Amino acid sequence: MEITLNHFLILSSILFALGVIGVLTRKNAIIIFMSIELMLNAVNLGFVAISKFTGVIDSQVFVFFIMTVAAAEVAVGLAIIVTIFRNKKSINIDDINLLKW
Amino acid sequence: MVILSRSPVNSILFLLLAFFGIAAFYVLLGAQFLAAVQIIVYIGAILVLFLFAVMLLNIGKIQEQGKTFLKVLGIAAGGFIFILFANIFNNSYILQNPAPEMTTTASLGDLLFTKYILPFELASVLLLVAIVGAVTLVKRKSN
Numbered sequence: 001m002e003i004t005l006n007h008f009l010i011l012s013s014i015l016f017a018l019g020v021i022g023v024l025t026r027k028n029a030i031i032i033f034m035s036i037e038l039m040l041n042a043v044n045l046g047f048v049a050i051s052k053f054t055g056v057i058d059s060q061v062f063v064f065f066i067m068t069v070a071a072a073e074v075a076v077g078l079a080i081i082v083t084i085f086r087n088k089k090s091i092n093i094d095d096i097n098l099l100k101w
Numbered sequence: 102m103v104i105l106s107r108s109p110v111n112s113i114l115f116l117l118l119a120f121f122g123i124a125a126f127y128v129l130l131g132a133q134f135l136a137a138v139q140i141i142v143y144i145g146a147i148l149v150l151f152l153f154a155v156m157l158l159n160i161g162k163i164q165e166q167g168k169t170f171l172k173v174l175g176i177a178a179g180g181f182i183f184i185l186f187a188n189i190f191n192n193s194y195i196l197q198n199p200a201p202e203m204t205t206t207a208s209l210g211d212l213l214f215t216k217y218i219l220p221f222e223l224a225s226v227l228l229l230v231a232i233v234g235a236v237t238l239v240k241r242k243s244n
Contacts, residue, residue, distance in 0.1 A: 006190055008130075013186030015119075017179045022104030024175030030109055030155060034116050037147065038103060041123050044139075052130040060132055060209055061217050067135075067142050068224045072231035074147045078154045079238040085158050 008049030015042035029081050029091040033074070040070050109155045113148060120144050134206040 015038060022035030044063045051059040085091050102115040120143050127136035213221055 008126075009190035010187050013183055013190060016186065017183035018104060020182050021176055021179035024178055025172050026104060028109060028160070030151065030158075030160070031104070031112055034112055034151065035104060037143075038116065038119065041120065041143070044135075045123055045126060048127055048130050048132050048135060051132065057209055057212060058216075060135055061212050063132075063135055064138065064209075064213065065217075065220055065224055067138060068228065071142055071147060072227050074150055075231050075235045076238070078150055079235040082154060082157065083238050091158065091160070 005049060005053040008053075009046055012042045012046035012049065015039075015045065027092050027094060029084075029093055029096075032093070033077055033081070037070065037074065040066060109160050110152070113151050113155065116151075117144060117148055120148070134209055 019035045019037075019039035019042060022038065023032050026032055026035070044066055047059040047063045047066075051057055051063075081091060084096060088095060103112050103119065106112045106115065120139065124136040124139045124144075127133070127139060
């Protein structure tokens with residue numbers, strides 16, 4: 001059976017859906033963050049598959065930029081989580097409800 | 102397994118496995134530079150940062166108590182998104198495997214430095230801002 005583009009895109013959407021389930025289901029802030037990284041990687045995989053199957057490498061450049069932005073986002077996001085933990089001693093997102101009315 | 106583990110260190114290790122698998126896929130798809138960048142940046146920097154954060158915050162095994170209805174709703178939302186994407190991607194793109202041009206690192210760098218030079222420089226500014234922001238956030242007020 002030939003591996004076509006559809007197979008790679010469906011794999012990418014499976015990974016993305018798993019990331020979405022992780023974000024919506026878990027209550028620990030770090031695991032939610034890891035699920036966001038999983039979603040970004042799923043999108044990266046889709047981009048690289050499209051780049052291979054159409055012969056244009058512009059999508060690989062975009063993957064490069066997505067990786068850069070993900071690295072910056074992880075740095076800042078983990079700094080925020082560490083600061084919240086310092087003040088509240090808990091990273092259960094149910095406890096971070098100061099903006100709730 | 103990333104989203105199902107009780108302890109966050111297990112989740113990180115499963116995510117490591119997932120990243121290695123994705124890097125293997127990149128090599129199979131002919132994007133060797135991106136596979137190397139994935140291993141160095143994602144696994145070697147981002148996952149190490151996650152491990153630092155987990156060790157620093159000293160999280161043990163997590164007991165999750167949440168309403169079951171909300172968890173079911175979350176899983177249903179994920180399933181809905183998967184069905185949506187699978188239907189979109191199943192009906193189009195019946196591209197077979199064409200004879201591709203050799204996407205080497207040189208051609209990627211060629212494109213990166215000619216056509217996408219502005220996003221490249223802006224990405225470096227973004228990294229600088231991220232570093233400054235992360236350091237500012239965790240600085241204690243030294244009186």
